[in-house]
Amino acid sequence: xxxxxxxxxxxxxxxxxxxxxxxxxxxxxxxxxxxxxxxxxxxxxxxxxxxxxxxxxxxxxxxxxxxxxxxxxxxxxxxxxxxxxxxxxxxxxxxxxxxxxxxxxxxxxxxxxxxxxxxxxxxxxxxxxxxxxxxxxxxxxxxxxxxxxxxxxxxxxxxxxxxxxxxxxxxxxxxxxxxxxxxxxxxxxxxxxxxxxxxxxxxxxxxxxxxxxxxxxxxxxxxxxxxxxxxxxxxxxxxxxxxxxxxxxxxxxxxxxxxxx
Numbered sequence: 001x002x003x004x005x006x007x008x009x010x011x012x013x014x015x016x017x018x019x020x021x022x023x024x025x026x027x028x029x030x031x032x033x034x035x036x037x038x039x040x041x042x043x044x045x046x047x048x049x050x051x052x053x054x055x056x057x058x059x060x061x062x063x064x065x066x067x068x069x070x071x072x073x074x075x076x077x078x079x080x081x082x083x084x085x086x087x088x089x090x091x092x093x094x095x096x097x098x099x100x101x102x103x104x105x106x107x108x109x110x111x112x113x114x115x116x117x118x119x120x121x122x123x124x125x126x127x128x129x130x131x132x133x134x135x136x137x138x139x140x141x142x143x144x145x146x147x148x149x150x151x152x153x154x155x156x157x158x159x160x161x162x163x164x165x166x167x168x169x170x171x172x173x174x175x176x177x178x179x180x181x182x183x184x185x186x187x188x189x190x191x192x193x194x195x196x197x198x199x200x201x202x203x204x205x206x207x208x209x210x211x212x213x214x215x216x217x218x219x220x221x222x223x224x225x226x227x228x229x230x231x232x233x234x235x236x237x238x239x240x241x242x243x244x245x246x247x248x249x250x251x252x253x254x255x256x257x258x259x260x261x
Contacts, residue, residue, distance in 0.1 A: 025097055027082065028156045029089035035061060036161030037094055043164060044097040045069040051076060054091035069094065084153060098151055102140065102167040104180055111139030112206040113255055114186070118174055118213040118223045120244055123149035127158025128245035129212070134162035136252040142177055142209075145170040178226040181209050190219050190227035191251055193241060199231040199251060204258040210251050215244050 025046055028037050031054070037043045038061040048055070048062065049072045062068055074082075079089050087093075107114065115138050120126055126141075126149050133141055148170070149155050156163045171177040178188055189204060190211040211227060213219035224230065233242060233250055242250070 025095050026150075026152045026156075027084070027087075027093050028096055029079075029083055029087050029093035029153050030157040030160070031057075031090045031092060032160040033156045033163070034058070034092045034094050036164040037096055037156075038062060038065065040099075040164040041065075043099060045094050046097070047072060047095040049074050049079060049082060049093050049095075051079070051091035058092065087153060088157065093153075099164070099168075101151075102169045104142075104169060104171065104177060107140055107167075107169070107184075112208065112259060113138045113252075114140045114142060114181070114207075114209050115248065115252070116174065116178065116181075116188075116209050116211040117141060117143040117148065118211060118219055119144065119147045119217075120212065120214050121147055121149060123152070123155035124158045125243070125245045127155040127160075127163070129248045130155075130159040130162040130166050132245070132249040132252050133166045134159075135249075136256045138166065138210075138252060140167040140169050142169045142171060142174075142181075144174050145172055174220075175222040175226050178209070178211070178223070182226075182228075188226060188228045189255075190224060190230045191233065191247055192219055192224065192227075192230035193232050194218075195230040195232040197229060197231050199233050200254045202229065202231055204255055206259045208255055208259065210248070210255055212244055212248055212251070215241065 028034060038045060038058065046069060048069045052073055055071065055073060076091060079093055083089055083093055115129060115133055130141060151163055151168060182188060186207045186209045187205050188209050188211060211223060233247055
């Protein structure tokens, strides 16, 4: 059943309030993020709100779900009002329940490559890192439960679907989590611009955990001390640091190349 939003004109000078998702739910928006969410049987979808054009391209994915969500046709302005300010929704959004996040013990023996984020708070950076993790086959992203973004719309949009494919593992203490990874045989490699060892020139071994710190401050002391090795990405211009998501993509490429060899 498709419902159309009320088209009656609103009073000039008053914008309708944004409608918050129901308790515990989040809005996911953007074509790739929504397609991935609809294609993930573990994701519980409550509503699909889309323009007529966008909805027509999603019929097959919706039809494959056992729990077909309520579908609502809306114009772009209505979607703008439903979502966070400035959301680039491409005419489609779903209201969905968050995915269950994994515990450290659920990583499994097949995760030969994981990424650990030390206080990276920007959802766009975290989403872009998830996208690179999906591209290079990293099994999980491990991050602190504090000082890290929630898996909501901006992160899902930046991840371009990867939020459905790469597990998020939240921990209370990052240094202890690194020690637990070591106990499971992981080699811990931190990215550190001050290191004299260069990524791509140092042998890497599986299973491997790549650790990235926030831009500016980098790895915190306890995180840095927990690393088995610290590696730098060389730059042609000294003092010019890469965006953390770009650094992650380079590190993941080099790691996957080394592990494949």
